[in-house]
Amino acid sequence: MDWRQLMTTLDAVLREGFDAYKRLVDDTEPILTALDERSGDGDFGxxxxGGLESAADRAGASDGLxxxxxxxxxxxxxxxxTSGPLFGLLFQEIREAAASADSLEALLRDGAGAGLAAVQRVGEAQPGDRTLVDALxxxxxxxxxHEDLALAVAAAVDGAISTRDLIARRGRASYVGGRAVGFPDPGAVGIALLFVALGRASGLDIQPALDRLIRASDGSGSGIPEESPTTPEPTAESELNFVLDAATDARHPLAALSLEERAQVLETVADALExxxxxxxQIAVEETHLTAGRLTGELxxxxxxxxxxxxxxxxxxxxxxxxxxxxPSWPVAARPDLRRSNRPIGPVLVFAASNFPFAFSVLGGDTASALAAGNPVVVKAHPGHLHLSRRVTSIAADAIRRAGGPDGTIALIEGHDNGVAALEDPRVKAAAFTGSIAGGRALFNIAQNRPEPIPFYGELGSNNPVFVTPDADADAPEQIATDFIAxxxxxAGQFCTKPGTLFVPTGSAVAKALHQQQLPGAAPLLNDNIHAxxxxxxxxxxxxPNVRTFRAEGDPEANPPAPILLHAHGKDVLNDPELYLDECFGPAALIVEYDSHEQMLELARAFPGQLTATVFGLEDAPADLLDVLAERAGRLLWRQWPTGVSVTAAQQHGGPYPASTTSQTTSVGTAAIFRFLRPVAWQGFPQNLLPAELADK
Structure with a gap:
């Protein structure tokens, strides 16, 4: 194509892009107005x-330039x-770049890039300030x-949608605080519509991206209802397909990164989080009832x-x-050249948990280990912290892109039905879950009943029993009592490793000390479902039967509930172990007195699989008790408490069912990476065809 043909083609696309933008703004003006009424004067739409209509009148039938x-x-x-002149600067830079561009992508790269610099120079906005810069x-x-307009359209739309989880730091929206949270910034939506229009003019299929943008922006329609800004926004079927296709497309480019490049991706994401x-x-505090100190440590x-x-x-x-x-001399038969190593399993679906909005959610241990193994990750958001999930996903996707990772490496979907649909989809090759026994078992069954069953790593429920021997009970009762309450x-008792049952000998000094201890005050639980x-x-x-309130200083049935200690005898527990020993997720615990060593062993045997089991003894611990507990728990503790779960190489966070669905693996610690790898043996291959790690050095 010669210069004149190129300019004619670009000119036509610019004209069609303008016309498409005008049509889109005409259609969405009520939405843009409604968004601006939440964060400004309501005049943006x-x-x-009006500006596009005036430009159309002034240009008439003119060419694109x-x-x-x-x-x-x-x-x-x-x-x-405030937005008019900023949009004007962007349009001006795009017009000037058209004079020397050799492709539409180059035109927009240079023009929109110069426009971004001009907008930031005048308005001083940065990404994350909840302005049009977050889309541009x-x-x-x-x-x-990448010089890829399709990727640019998707990135601009994602950026605009991400602003719904931000509190404005620039412009008039900064005066309204959190009132606009849950709804995208109108200026960012206007920029995303511009990218969509230019994509449409160049012949791209932009409808899925446009649908996603409109759904996220239209508070009166299928997007976020005004009365509940954290209601899940169910991922449309077309968008779910887009997400799963993108994860599938990212699979091989991600696995092809060198180990150093993959490590840099993880570190760039960590830097972006910090x-x-x-x-x-701040977003997490507003959504979860957790304190800033607790959340800062978790991040x-x-x-x-x-x-x-x-x-x-x-x-x-x-x-x-x-x-x-x-x-050739190998016994029985000659041995061929065999070389084996692990490779990524493929796209991983992660179901986020409610109780750790950072550490077991979008970028928690499941996601971190799956990415480290070289797999794209699709996260099903937990409805308890949707704004946070969306924002973390946006930050992570941007960091991965900047580090050289492929688009589609991480994505978020919302809504129960979409989580199930993704789990059933053949493009997903493994899944991880943290939550209830009932929910995890239902998902596990779906994963196993697929035409192609896949690994499902669920962490479900655990009571985490603590056994105090008679010698230890007499040795340090006050310290055990104090630390147990803590x-x-x-x-608020919302840790999966909370010690739910304390076994002490009849007439226990620990029990007497507990009766003298003061319990902490009431604290709100994470959400209404957990409270119920x-x-x-x-x-x-x-x-x-025969359970009594042992200690309570407030109302455990109130909202928020006060902590409560209950008491029972071992013989009653053994009559119906499930009733007494099932997990109670929240600020309650049961003290059980046992009559003999044999009864203590019988009580230990009554437990199903557990994440942890703790023993407080002196130097000569009962070996038979340890044997019983080792058969039932993934982590045994000696005179320590289970609520600290160190992220390290030797950690085991998983146990026999129902603690987890796969007792041989862990969801915390570096060994978690092996869940998302698959061994492949290469027999007889020449050096040049082997994976790098298997070739002779």
């Missing part, structure tokens, strides 16, 4: 629509509001890094975990390389 010249003049000179910057970055820590903690654990997995990736030991050279009430579940299970326990 009318101003954008003259139309965009008129567009920039109108918005710089005539359109009111990722679109420009995609063009600059850069945005103040913003993310630090999450970024540390990503960096720890980066070290694991660099080391390469997780590949588990095994090389057996050919040996452990079972930590986080706690009340239901607590009622079952309180109504069990």
């Amino acid at each position: 009318a101003n954008l629509k 003259r139309t965009w010249n008129a567009l920039s003049e109108v918005f710089l000179d005539d359109v009111g509001g 910057e990722p679109g420009v970055t995609a063009l600059r890094d 850069t945005h820590s103040e913003e993310l903690v 630090g654990r999450t970024s540390f975990q990503l960096r720890l997995f980066a070290e694991v990736v660099r080391d390469g030991g997780f590949l588990d390389v095994r090389i057996d050279p050919a040996d 452990s079972f009430t930590l986080g 579940g706690f009340q239901k299970r607590l009622t079952e326990l309180r109504n069990a």
Whole structure:
């Protein structure tokens, strides 16, 4: 194509892009107005629509360059509001870039890039400030890094949608605080519509991206209802297909990264989390009832975990390389040259948990270990912290893109039905879950009943019993009592490792010390569903035969509930172990007195699989008790409390069912990476066809 043909083609696309943008703004003006009424004067939609109409009148039937010249003049000179001149600067830079561009992608890369610089120079906005920059910057970055308009459209739309979880730090929206949270910034939506229009003019199928943008923006329609800004926004079937296709497309490019490049991706995500820590903690505080101090520590654990997995990736030991050279004298038959290593299993579906909005959610241990293994991850958001999930996903996707990872490496879906649909989809090759026994078992069954069953790693439920021997009971009763209360009430009893039952000898000194201890005050639970579940299970326990209230200083049935200690005897527990020993998720615990060593062993045997089991003894611990507990728990503790779960190489966070669905694996610690790997043996291959780790050095 010669220069004249190129300019004619670009000119036509610019004109069609303008016309498409005008039509889109005409259609969405009520939505843009409604968004601006939440965060500004309510005039953005009318101003954008009016400016485009004036530019169309001034340009008439002109070619694309003259139309965009008129567009920039109108918005710089005539359109009111704070956004008018900023849009004018962008339009002006795109018009000037058209004079020297050799492709539409280059035109937009240079023009939108210069426009972004001009907008930031005048308005001083940065990504994360909840302005049009949040859509413009990722679109420009995609063009600059990949020169792919389709990726730029998706990035701009994602950026616009991400603003619904931000509190404005610039412009008029900064005056309204959190009132606009749950709804995208109108200026960012206007920029995303511009990218969509230019994509449509160039012949791209932009409908899925447009549908996603409209759904997220229209508070009166299928998007976020005004009365509940954290209601899940069910992922449409077309968008779910887009997400799963993108994850499938990212599978091979992600696996093809060198180990150093993969490690850098993880570290870049960790850096981005810490850069945005103040913003993310603020969102989490507003959504979860958890304290800023607790959330700040949890975010630090999450970024540390990503960096720890980066070290694991660099080391390469997780590949588990095994090389057996050919040996014609091998007993029975000659041995061929065999070389084996681990490879990524494929796209992983992660069901986020409610009780750890950072450490067991979008970038929690399941996601970190799956990414470290080289797999794309699709996260099914937990409805208890949707804003946080959306924002963390946006930050992570941007960091992965900047680090050289492929688009589609991480994505978020919402809604129960979409989680099930994704789990049933053949593009998903493994899944991980943290939550209830009932929910986890239902999902496990779906995963196993697929035409192609897949690994499903569920962490479900655990009571985490603590056994105090008679010698230990007499040795340090006050300390055990004090530490037990601190452990079972930590986080309002909403830890999966909360010690739910304390076994002490009849006439226990620990029990007497507990009766003298003061319990902490009431604290809100994470959400209404957890509160309802706690009340239901607590009622079952309180109504069990011969259970009495041992200690309560407030109302455990109130909202928020006060902590409560209950008491029972071993013989009653053995009559109906399930009734007494099932998990009670919340600030309650049961003290059980046993009559003899034999009864203590019988009580230990009554437990199904557990995440942890703790023993307080002296130097000579009963070996038979340890044997019983080792058969039932993934982690045994000696004179320590289970609510601390260190992220390290030797950690085991998983146990026999129902603690988890696969007792041989862990969801915490570096060994978690092996869940998302699959061994492949290569027999007789020449050196040049072997994976790098299997070739002779």
